[in-house]
Amino acid sequence: MPWFRRPSSQPLWKDEFSILTADERYVNRRQLTKFLTLTSLGMLVGNLWILVRSWLYRAPVYPATPVARLDEVPVGSIKIFSYPGPREACILVRTSAESWVAYSQKCTHLSCAVYYARQANRLECPCHEGYFSLTDGHVLQGPPRRPLPRVLLERRGEALVAVGMDLGDKEA
Numbered sequence: 001m002p003w004f005r006r007p008s009s010q011p012l013w014k015d016e017f018s019i020l021t022a023d024e025r026y027v028n029r030r031q032l033t034k035f036l037t038l039t040s041l042g043m044l045v046g047n048l049w050i051l052v053r054s055w056l057y058r059a060p061v062y063p064a065t066p067v068a069r070l071d072e073v074p075v076g077s078i079k080i081f082s083y084p085g086p087r088e089a090c091i092l093v094r095t096s097a098e099s100w101v102a103y104s105q106k107c108t109h110l111s112c113a114v115y116y117a118r119q120a121n122r123l124e125c126p127c128h129e130g131y132f133s134l135t136d137g138h139v140l141q142g143p144p145r146r147p148l149p150r151v152l153l154e155r156r157g158e159a160l161v162a163v164g165m166d167l168g169d170k171e172a
C-alpha cells in the first residue's frame, strides 16, 4: 500500500486494518505519527510525574527516640526496635560493655530481615546469603550492593537514643 492516500471506494478501516498478510507489517505515515505522538505524550506525563514527586518530596525526619536501656541488652545480645517509624525494624547489637551498633533490619537486596550471627560476628540475611559487617554495615558477601543503613545512637544516661540514620549510599 503506498504512503499516500489513494482515492478509494472502500471504507477507511479496510485500508488501516488490512486482511492481507503481506500488508500486516506495513505501517503508514498516519499510524507512525499516532505512535510517535502517543509515545511522546506518555514520556511527557511520566516526566511531569517525576517532577511533581520531586517537588513534593520531603527529607525524612529522624526524631530522637529512646530505643533501649543498657541493662536490657547484655553484651553479645540484641534488641529489635522500630526507627524512625513504627514499620521500620532495626536491630541493635551490643558489642561490648561500652559499644553498640544498630542498623536497619531490612536487607538492601530484597528486603529480607537480617539477623545477628554471633559466631561469625556479622549480620546475615537468610534469603540469599548476604552478609554485612557489624562494624559499619558494609557488604561482606552476597548479592546486596549497598550497605545497611546505620542508626546513629547516643548514650543518654542509661538509655540509648536513636538520633538519625546514615543511609550509606556508597556502593559495595
Ligand code: FES
Residues within 6 Å of the ligand: 107, 108, 109, 110, 111, 112, 125, 126, 127, 128, 129, 130, 142, 143, 144
Ligand atoms: S534479600 Fe538479603 S541477600 Fe537477598
